[in-house]
Amino acid sequence: MKGAIGKIYGEASPFEFNFVIFNQKQVKRGDYIKVWNDVDGWVVAYVESIVAKSNVRDKEIREIANGSKEVFIGKAVVLGKREDGRLKVPRSPFVPGESVFLAEDKLIAEVLGLSVDGVYVGLLGDTGVKVKLDPNSLVQKHVCILAKTGSGKSYTAGVIIEELLEKNVPLLIIDPHGEYHSMRYPNESVDGDFGVKPKGYEDQIRILAPPISPFAERADELLILDGVNLSAEELIELTGLKNPTAQALLYQALKELKDEDYTIRDIMDEVESIKHNGKWTLLGALAKVEESGLFGEKPTDLRKLLQRGKATIIDLRGVEPTYQDLIVSRVCTKLFELRKKGEVEPGMIVIEEAHNFIPERGFDKAVSTGILRTIASEGRKFGLGLMVISQRPARVDKNVISQCNTQIILRVTNPNDINAIKNGVEGITAEMVEEIKRLPPGHAMIVSPELERPVIVRVRSRRSKHGEAVSVTKPKEDKKKKKQKKSKKVEAKKEKKGFLRRLFG
Numbered sequence: 001m002k003g004a005i006g007k008i009y010g011e012a013s014p015f016e017f018n019f020v021i022f023n024q025k026q027v028k029r030g031d032y033i034k035v036w037n038d039v040d041g042w043v044v045a046y047v048e049s050i051v052a053k054s055n056v057r058d059k060e061i062r063e064i065a066n067g068s069k070e071v072f073i074g075k076a077v078v079l080g081k082r083e084d085g086r087l088k089v090p091r092s093p094f095v096p097g098e099s100v101f102l103a104e105d106k107l108i109a110e111v112l113g114l115s116v117d118g119v120y121v122g123l124l125g126d127t128g129v130k131v132k133l134d135p136n137s138l139v140q141k142h143v144c145i146l147a148k149t150g151s152g153k154s155y156t157a158g159v160i161i162e163e164l165l166e167k168n169v170p171l172l173i174i175d176p177h178g179e180y181h182s183m184r185y186p187n188e189s190v191d192g193d194f195g196v197k198p199k200g201y202e203d204q205i206r207i208l209a210p211p212i213s214p215f216a217e218r219a220d221e222l223l224i225l226d227g228v229n230l231s232a233e234e235l236i237e238l239t240g241l242k243n244p245t246a247q248a249l250l251y252q253a254l255k256e257l258k259d260e261d262y263t264i265r266d267i268m269d270e271v272e273s274i275k276h277n278g279k280w281t282l283l284g285a286l287a288k289v290e291e292s293g294l295f296g297e298k299p300t301d302l303r304k305l306l307q308r309g310k311a312t313i314i315d316l317r318g319v320e321p322t323y324q325d326l327i328v329s330r331v332c333t334k335l336f337e338l339r340k341k342g343e344v345e346p347g348m349i350v351i352e353e354a355h356n357f358i359p360e361r362g363f364d365k366a367v368s369t370g371i372l373r374t375i376a377s378e379g380r381k382f383g384l385g386l387m388v389i390s391q392r393p394a395r396v397d398k399n400v401i402s403q404c405n406t407q408i409i410l411r412v413t414n415p416n417d418i419n420a421i422k423n424g425v426e427g428i429t430a431e432m433v434e435e436i437k438r439l440p441p442g443h444a445m446i447v448s449p450e451l452e453r454p455v456i457v458r459v460r461s462r463r464s465k466h467g468e469a470v471s472v473t474k475p476k477e478d479k480k481k482k483k484q485k486k487s488k489k490v491e492a493k494k495e496k497k498g499f500l501r502r503l504f505g
């Protein structure tokens with residue numbers, strides 16, 4: 001054991017104490033320390049603050065500080081000791097005059113309740129303690145990553161995705177900016193401190209894009225939806241249809257069809273049969289949705305989106321927000337149904353830019369909100385988890401944030417966002433809020449009931465490359481895949497032509 005770094009003085013309780021620091025270079029705010037307690041043995045505490053004092057007159061302090069008038073005083077908050085798997089706060093107070101030591105890594109990990117074999121997020125504060133989180137809790141009880149832009153949200157999300165891929169957890173990533181493609185390639189600048197090696201996940205990543213995406217050519221496959229039973233709200237959002245007559249005709253057509261499964265084609269046939277001049281506006285709008293190619297008779301098998309050991313990325317770059325919203329809504333609804341029936345493995349859906357898909361009431365509206373709220377509240381029963389990522393915590397549905405068992409918060413400074421965190425994160429204190437405002441890039445506060453207290457983590461280096469949307473080039477496509485994609489596009493075009501011919505002769 002290394003030498004003492006200070007000594008307790010004054011009034012000490014079982015919960016907190018002050019200590020005189022021998023050498024201010026040896027202790028920092030946020031360090032973990034240990035003190036002997038006669039009844040309970042070694043007990044771990046956390047250095048909450050350090051103040052420097054000059055002209056100290058207190059005899060006890062001056063004696064400890066060898067007569068020096070300038071001293072550094074640390075305030076420690078007691079965490080306790082682990083006994084029979086549970087954290088116990090000492091039953092008797094600490095004794096003034098008792099020496100204070102820096103706690104060893106193993107003891108810190110034990111007291112904080114860090115998982116031994118879990119999801120490795122980074123290192124605890126300035127220590128070498130690996131912060132590992134329980135993968136089951138992380139996946140099934142949801143996680144959110146909140147931070148202002150540029151402070152390392154998607155980098156951190158990438159770290160967790162790598163860890164979950166290593167554990168073969170099926171993942172679906174909703175990627176509005178195309179930031180996750182680069183995970184296929186190894187990171188060439190790994191920081192040695194973290195003990196990770198460069199690795200690309202080429203074999204485990206599959207990229208899908210809807211035909212309306214300007215990047216569809218670069219995807220591994222096109223994402224085609226079945227377009228069955230689209231609701232009036234979904235169609236109105238997609239078409240941007242404002243005309244009340246056209247909306248009324250749409251409701252009328254859907255009413256006729258409601259007893260059976262219907263496609264967009266069926267709706268159009270139904271609208272065509274209505275004797276009203278207003279139908280042409282509606283038919284034009286529906287034709288545009290059909291032309292998008294997003295809906296087809298040979299839809300993507302959504303079961304393939306959650307597969308063991310694989311991450312499927314839905315690349316939504318350049319796709320209109322209304323289409324993005326609908327895709328998320330329909331894909332998540334289907335996956336939740338499949339999961340309930342046990343037709344897909346338990347897994348996790350990663351939602352980047354979550355404020356666009358689960359907006360807080362009063363800020364925005366999205367058709368995907370309903371299903372994402374449902375997954376947030378019921379997903380854990382069925383083994384379907386959410387990773388909610390946003391740079392605008394104030395704009396994300398508060399209920400969804402508070403449903404996330406693990407909250408990873410990087411730097412946030414906007415007062416509204418800070419308030420949202422205060423309201424959505426249980427047990428957050430004023431000191432923690434101050435800490436969040438000052439976090440350097442790549443540092444995160446992790447709050448989770450699995451941990452005995454919130455911890456500050458230096459997020460580890462990525463094994464795989466962190467992507468900027470435009471700089472990623474896809475490796476050459478193999479011929480077979482290219483052919484498959486081409487034939488899908490030709491089919492989509494044929495369908496479209498067929499319809500236009502029927503409609504306009």
Ligand SMILES: Nc1ncnc2c1ncn2[C@@H]1O[C@H](COP(=O)(O)OP(=O)(O)OP(=O)(O)O)[C@@H](O)[C@H]1O
Pocket residue numbers: 147148149150151152153154155156391441442443458459460461462466
């Ligand atoms: N833990 C880390 N280690 C090393 N570099 C990091 C770390 N976290 C973030 N960075 C770097 O900081 C920059 C911003 O990170 P990132 O792209 O994740 O931010 P963001 O919050 O997702 O931003 P945006 O809102 O613009 O998407 C990146 O260049 C990334 O390489």
